[in-house]
Amino acid sequence: MRFLFACDSFKGTISSARSAQLLGEQALVQFPGAELSGVEVADGGEGTVDAVVAATGGTLRTVRVHGPRGAEVDAAYGLLGDGRAIIEMAAASGLPLLASTDRDPRFTSTYGTGELIADALAQGARDISLAIGGSATNDGGMGCMRALGVRFLDADGSELAGNGIDLEKVASIDLSGMNQAVAQATFHVMCDVDNPLLGERGATYVFGPQKGATPEVADALELGMSSYAAVLQKTFPGFDPAEAGMGAAGGLGAAAKLFLRAEVLPGVEQVLNLVGFDALLQGCDLCVTGEGHADSQSAHGKVVSGVASWCKRAGVPCVAIVGGMSADARELLDFGVDALVPTVIDAASIDEVLAHAEENFSLAAERVFALVKIGQRL
Numbered sequence: 001m002r003f004l005f006a007c008d009s010f011k012g013t014i015s016s017a018r019s020a021q022l023l024g025e026q027a028l029v030q031f032p033g034a035e036l037s038g039v040e041v042a043d044g045g046e047g048t049v050d051a052v053v054a055a056t057g058g059t060l061r062t063v064r065v066h067g068p069r070g071a072e073v074d075a076a077y078g079l080l081g082d083g084r085a086i087i088e089m090a091a092a093s094g095l096p097l098l099a100s101t102d103r104d105p106r107f108t109s110t111y112g113t114g115e116l117i118a119d120a121l122a123q124g125a126r127d128i129s130l131a132i133g134g135s136a137t138n139d140g141g142m143g144c145m146r147a148l149g150v151r152f153l154d155a156d157g158s159e160l161a162g163n164g165i166d167l168e169k170v171a172s173i174d175l176s177g178m179n180q181a182v183a184q185a186t187f188h189v190m191c192d193v194d195n196p197l198l199g200e201r202g203a204t205y206v207f208g209p210q211k212g213a214t215p216e217v218a219d220a221l222e223l224g225m226s227s228y229a230a231v232l233q234k235t236f237p238g239f240d241p242a243e244a245g246m247g248a249a250g251g252l253g254a255a256a257k258l259f260l261r262a263e264v265l266p267g268v269e270q271v272l273n274l275v276g277f278d279a280l281l282q283g284c285d286l287c288v289t290g291e292g293h294a295d296s297q298s299a300h301g302k303v304v305s306g307v308a309s310w311c312k313r314a315g316v317p318c319v320a321i322v323g324g325m326s327a328d329a330r331e332l333l334d335f336g337v338d339a340l341v342p343t344v345i346d347a348a349s350i351d352e353v354l355a356h357a358e359e360n361f362s363l364a365a366e367r368v369f370a371l372v373k374i375g376q377r378l
Contacts, residue, residue: 044267103212114147141255167224312336
């Protein structure tokens with residue numbers, strides 16, 4: 001028997017790597033001598049770089065860059081070999097880098113994210129995946145592109161700093177100084193939101209408040225983003241601000257697509273591409289995946305649905321072990337999950353459940369492999 005383990009981290013309790021260890025222990029009880037494989041996976045959110053670096057045998061590189069308000073921070077990204085790199089924008093431009101009193105999207109910038117991209121290019125990376133969740137910014141990606149040599153000019157031809165407050169001042173864009181390595185590279189944006197750039201569902205109104213924008217600030221930023229979008233349309237004919245995903249990360253989704261010619265993909269899909277998941281499924285008898293809580297959102301761009309859909313395509317049975325689940329999690333059965341197995345076995349408080357997370361996960365794994373053994377005997 002050959003088993004493959006590919007769980008997301010169970011936030012705050014069990015890492016992706018640890019879940020594979022626990023599953024392996026229980027698998028060998030029922031199937032001594034079974035061939036076991038484990039791979040760390042993520043959905044493009046926090047922890048994606050660490051998971052992919054571990055799964056591919058890559059290396060972490062730490063760089064001193066400018067944080068969202070300009071202060072220098074140490075940010076790490078992954079070099080994966082074969083000219084590939086993976087970057088989490090949150091490492092350089094993320095909300096957790098700011099105290100609550102410093103959160104104001106008028107004055108934050110993605111410049112540090114651009115510095116990470118520039119460093120990866122300088123290291124020889126020519127296939128770069130960019131995870132864009134958790135941003136503190138609403139600058140339309142201007143800061144990121146400035147770090148790569150693009151100049152955003154006001155009506156007088158003066159260069160702008162590229163913060164959110166500058167959106168309304170952009171009159172033209174000078175691409176002549178763009179880092180030449182950009183044209184030689186392929187970019188993939190890992191994005192799990194479908195928000196457009198503008199409007200009620202756009203970058204500013206949906207995500208601005210969590211980044212510190214008051215209603216008045218959001219109104220001003222939306223006017224600026226609308227003006228900026230018009231300049232983008234003149235610079236890049238055919239650009240549609242209403243396209244899904246353009247509002248991700250305060251507009252970095254749009255900038256990456258336009259300036260970097262990036263392909264926009266669900267995060268988990270690109271992670272599975274990077275770790276070579278199709279090859280890992282070859283000859284596999286069962287794949288076990290999992291996450292902390294399964295609900296209707298799990299079927300849309302999360303690890304379990306991504307892993308299960310790849311298993312379904314390869315004809316490999318897939319079981320999902322989940323910390324908890326709501327009734328609508330059964331939607332996952334349409335994506336290739338053959339069985340959902342919750343870990344919680346008794347009524348308990350959240351604190352008690354978290355305190356016994358590993359024990360309950362092991363018991364769930366024990367049930368899974370015991371049932372598989374029974375099935376083998378039928």
